[in-house]
Amino acid sequence: MLVPLLSRIDHVGIACRDLETAIERYATFGLQVVSLEVNEEQGVREAMLQVGGTGPGTSEGGRPGYVQLLEPLGPDTPVGRFLARRGEGLHHVGYGVDDIAAALATLGGTGVRLLDERPRHGSMGASIAFLHPADLGGVLTELVQMAGPA
Amino acid sequence: MLVPLLSRIDHVGIACRDLETAIERYATFGLQVVSLEVNEEQGVREAMLQVGGTGPGTSEGGRPGYVQLLEPLGPDTPVGRFLARRGEGLHHVGYGVDDIAAALATLGGTGVRLLDERPRHGSMGASIAFLHPADLGGVLTELVQMAGPA
Numbered sequence: 001m002l003v004p005l006l007s008r009i010d011h012v013g014i015a016c017r018d019l020e021t022a023i024e025r026y027a028t029f030g031l032q033v034v035s036l037e038v039n040e041e042q043g044v045r046e047a048m049l050q051v052g053g054t055g056p057g058t059s060e061g062g063r064p065g066y067v068q069l070l071e072p073l074g075p076d077t078p079v080g081r082f083l084a085r086r087g088e089g090l091h092h093v094g095y096g097v098d099d100i101a102a103a104l105a106t107l108g109g110t111g112v113r114l115l116d117e118r119p120r121h122g123s124m125g126a127s128i129a130f131l132h133p134a135d136l137g138g139v140l141t142e143l144v145q146m147a148g149p150a
Numbered sequence: 151m152l153v154p155l156l157s158r159i160d161h162v163g164i165a166c167r168d169l170e171t172a173i174e175r176y177a178t179f180g181l182q183v184v185s186l187e188v189n190e191e192q193g194v195r196e197a198m199l200q201v202g203g204t205g206p207g208t209s210e211g212g213r214p215g216y217v218q219l220l221e222p223l224g225p226d227t228p229v230g231r232f233l234a235r236r237g238e239g240l241h242h243v244g245y246g247v248d249d250i251a252a253a254l255a256t257l258g259g260t261g262v263r264l265l266d267e268r269p270r271h272g273s274m275g276a277s278i279a280f281l282h283p284a285d286l287g288g289v290l291t292e293l294v295q296m297a298g299p300a
Contacts, residue, residue: 004180008202009159009215012243016287025287028260029245030154051245052158065159065215089288090240093162095179095201110178137166137175138239 005103006095010144011048011066011123013092015079019071023047026067034066035124043077044070048123063096063146068123092130092140100127100145112136119145155253156245160294161198161216161273163242165229169221173197176217184216185274193227194220198273213246213296218273242280242290250277250295257281269295 016022023033026049035048046068053064070091072080082091097103100119108114113132122128125147133140166172173183181199188195196218203214220241222230232241247253250269258264263282272278275297283290 004202006179006181006201009162012159012162014287014289022287025285028257028262029156031156051154051156086236087288089283090243093240107178112178133239135175137164137172138237139164 005097005106006143007098008063008096009065010063010094010096010142010146011068012090013068013070013094013140013142014089015070015072015082015086015091016088017071017083019045019047019069022069022071023049026069031067037123038073039121039123040073041120042079043073044079045073046070046123066123068094092142094128094142094144097143097145100129100143103143104129107131155247155256156293157248158213158246159215160213160244160246160292160296161218162240163218163220163244163290163292164239165220165222165232165236165241166238167221167233169195169197169219172219172221173199176219181217187273188223189271189273190223191270192229193223194229195223196220196273216273218244242292244278244292244294247293247295250279250293253293254279262286 031049031051033047034050038045049067051065051067070079072083074080104114112135114129115132116129119127119129122144127145129143131141176199181201183197184200185198199217201215201217220229222233224230254264262285265282266279269277269279272294277295279293281291
């Protein structure tokens with residue numbers, strides 16, 4: 001049995017056509033935006049809405065999770081193509097890892113294809129990498145190592 | 151601003167054709183099955199795989215999250231129809247709530263349609279209710295009140 005690589009569910013990524021509409025929808029649940037960024041590399045404008053916890057990375061209840069709302073910067077982007085093909089909805093799931101480089105090295109030896117051989121820049125300063133959904137039952141899966149001290 | 155209704159990401163629900171294959175896949179990440187049940191009402195055989203934490207509901211790092219793997223009991227079930235329409239992949243997201251009856255009462259007044267007016271039986275003795283994806287940007291959304299003392 002491997003040591004668990006995944007320390008928590010970091011976020012669920014949700015594709016939407018209009019970010020402000022989606023943010024308003026989640027305000028119904030009392031969820032608030034803690035980060036709003038454009039990620040040109042991934043072709044998205046995105047909002048992170050905190051679920052639980054009392055502050056990013058600091059809570060007696062553990063690290064919070066996030067709803068990550070993703071609006072494509074254009075139709076010819078991964079999220080733009082996802083919307084054209086499947087419509088709005090769940091896009092991916094992100095799991096927290098303590099050491100993303102070590103996690104990628106471990107997974108690389110198991111036959112799970114890595115969409116990112118090396119970590120990239122993700123939301124809120126995190127280091128991230130995506131794994132191929134075809135090797136994970138159709139689920140686009142992201143590893144997330146949060147920024148700053150663990 | 152409403153008080154946050156959602157206390158954490160409880161689980162991601164993943165539709166699969168074969169439960170044992172899916173369980174094996176997540177063993178790659180070191181995730182282990184903590185509950186295996188048949189839910190006739192929902193037409194699924196399901197496994198809960200714990201992510202993080204040191205035990206169900208008890209951890210200095212907060213409550214764990216779960217990957218919930220769902221195999222349909224037949225083609226004419228919600229998950230069976232989902233597989234026929236969309237293939238394997240992310241099916242829904244479940245959020246923890248402290249008081250599911252109060253959460254349903256609050257949401258019922260906001261225009262979000264409730265698929266379950268009253269809580270039903272979910273995994274591991276939890277009380278659950280689903281919200282309509284059409285009102286939530288295409289995301290089938292579940293509320294989960296864990297069994298036992300909070």
